[in-house]
Amino acid sequence: MSLFEIENLVVEFQTAAGPFRAVDGVSMKVNAGEVLAIVGESGSGKSVSMLAAMGLLPWTAKVTADKLQFNGIDLLGLSPSDRRTIVGKDIAMIFQEPIASLNPCFTVGFQIEEVLRIHLGLDRAARRARAIELFDLVGIPNPAERLSHFPHQMSGGQCQRVMIAIALSCNPKLLIADEPTTALDVTIQKQILDLLMRLQAEHGMGLIIITHNMGVVAETADRVIVQYKGRKIEEADVLSLFEAPKSTYTRALLSALPDNATGDRLPTIAEFLSDDQIFAGAV
Amino acid sequence: MTHVLEAKNLTRDYHIPGSLFKKAKTVHAVKGVSFSVDQGKTLAIVGESGCGKSTLARIVTMIDPATSGDMLIDGQKVDIARESLTPEMRQKVQIVFQNPYGTLNPRKKIGEILTEPLIINTNMKADDRRDKAMAMLKKVGLEEKHYGRYPHMFSGGQRQRVAIARALMLNPRLLVLDEPVSALDLSVQAQVLNLLADLQDEFQLTYVFISHDLSVVRYIADDVMVMYYGEAVEYGSREEVFSDPKHSYTRTLFAATPRADVESIKARLARKNAA
């Protein structure tokens, strides 16, 4: 049985211009200890599908799915309060903007200890000990001292480490990282990705990385799902995706990478692919 | 031949005034940077956030003055701290910004955005201005029907095209591109990079291309300057810098850039299986 399973997920938003289908029949599976990358450009519905699965979308969104299962539990059938006992504990999520993800009014120590109190019910001393341990784990120097810092006193990379520490605080079985390094510098990105990969291997977590960056996919994923305009275009293991992409869209996407530039100009997608061709070429 | 842009020992300090609890201090954003760019060439300035590359862009674009050092454009010395800028000088350097959503005035139509520089700087007739704007729209890959539309009707890539068109309306010599493709999707990034290359060929434009993305820089640059905490730690031709980086920071930067080629994936998977 896979750890996390989605079948035929559809998400629609009510907007001024009528209903807008952000996710259109996406299915995926993640096993324990596996790294799945969901890659796509803006508007591909890659973040929305994960937020929908976690029940984090606003009320204007209509979410339907044939199957939405985590560890054998049907998430769709759960009441919001039951869902909250799973989301944040067994499924954790980190976001793109680390500084905005932390509450600026409280110290980072307070924020991580709050999670420990709510989900694990630890007492004060145990919370603090665990918080220090977690900060140490994610590579924050002087963890005991850092606990009393506010988010604005830390850099973006440090804040993302704090977010990862909070996400890991309850030993989640699945971690969803939504563009975890997009807002960070390259050298910091490298450190955060290395950290994520190390923690994933140590804890045997399932990890879903949502990204638009092909380099990040290449450096982290076991398996890759390519999305375009809410639909799944291709699913493959990482090596075959880069070595022999099956869908026309993935081929076009890879050829647009400046790394792979051969001539004077980069091949572009719009020049030779319409939406219909992209969907027809999906596998 | 004179360089289109020559900078000698440029510095820029910011004074942060003290308050009740803090002492006043001076931040050295740019510490003595020298470089030059020739016509039709691209100088890429690479660095991470806070390295002073955007400050340098504002100095080169004559938005902010340099604290010390000389800047020559077409061999002519420019110092906006001492004398006001002549319109001719102003027209020689234009800029394209990173964020396609903040770069266009949301209350103005594309046509108005494009013709504004002409209204300010030239005595062209309304019809001529319109013709020139239309021609420029086509040049950057947009259509005449876009002339009367508002920015919010465009995608990020299209807005960046409009921003490039606006920058070119005054026939500048030098275009400062401040992370012009960082906020764009991969496929759109490729289109905009191609457009920039086409325009450079056609108008013999000189680019100062500011970026944090080494793969883009490797593709577009002739010369590369790597900045680190306000200093230029590495400066040379693209081949020199990429094949034989001298400074340890440059090497760190290269090592940190994710690689999307099959060999590195194979190597990584092998490492993973071994562990």
Place this chain on the structure above:
Amino acid sequence: MAVAEIKTTTPPTGLAEFWFYFSRNKGAVIGLVIFVIILLLAILAPLVTPHSPSIQNRDVLLLPPALAAGGQWTYFLGTDAVGRDILSRLIYGARFSLFIGLVVVTLSVISGVLVGLVAGYFRGRTDTIIMRVMDIILAFPSLLLALVLVAVLGPGLVNAMIAISLVNLPHFVRLTRAAVMSERTKDYVIASRVAGAGTLRLMFLTILPNCLAPLIVQATLAFSAAILDAAALGFLGMGAQPPTPEWGTMLAEAREFIQRAWWVVTFPGLAILITVIAINLMGDGLRDALDPKLKRS
């Protein structure tokens, strides 16, 4: 750019989008309907009123409304102490109230935006001086300040309007200044500067149009506040002078009859209440429609 242009739905035009968000707020639509009715009544006053607002009918002093015991249908809302038709006076009064609102808002918006634009654009010492003066104005209770100003200028409708405008000024200055400060560092402003745009062009053509949305909302609220303030000044005898059929003045004239003729005070009071509520509801809807932060979905 085929990728970006093919969309499942075409984006709605500005007006359609505005109406979509505005009409979601039922209260706002009701407010708009009431406001339009009042506006039409005020414009068509000579055609719709059954009587002249100033002709006194000595036969029917303090006649009760038609539906009360002893009322007459020709005087639907009854008559006042000197036999004038209250309904007609109220309809003519709407003219004054709306006129006051319009003039006050125009005056305070224009001057407030100018001052706020200067403060927000130039910052530094100019900004400090302007904002401290505004703080001083804000430190006075607004009605008291208006009273003092009218006392200095002399009672009357025009002076009352000037006084109320001045009292309203700081809100517009602050709002404009805040909006200008957040806009002026944006890329499009810098791009205009790089293209050679001068200070005046940047201030009025580049920055100002992008600061209008919150000002429109504030203007509607100021509109109702102005009507209320004008009525209050009229009631205190410092605004419009009798026999002008201004609502506040009507209330003041009717003060002594509160005990025996409830209608002479009730109807002008209701007129003020309904108008102010309608405009405030409308302002709420405008805020929903114009403020992107509040847009749902």
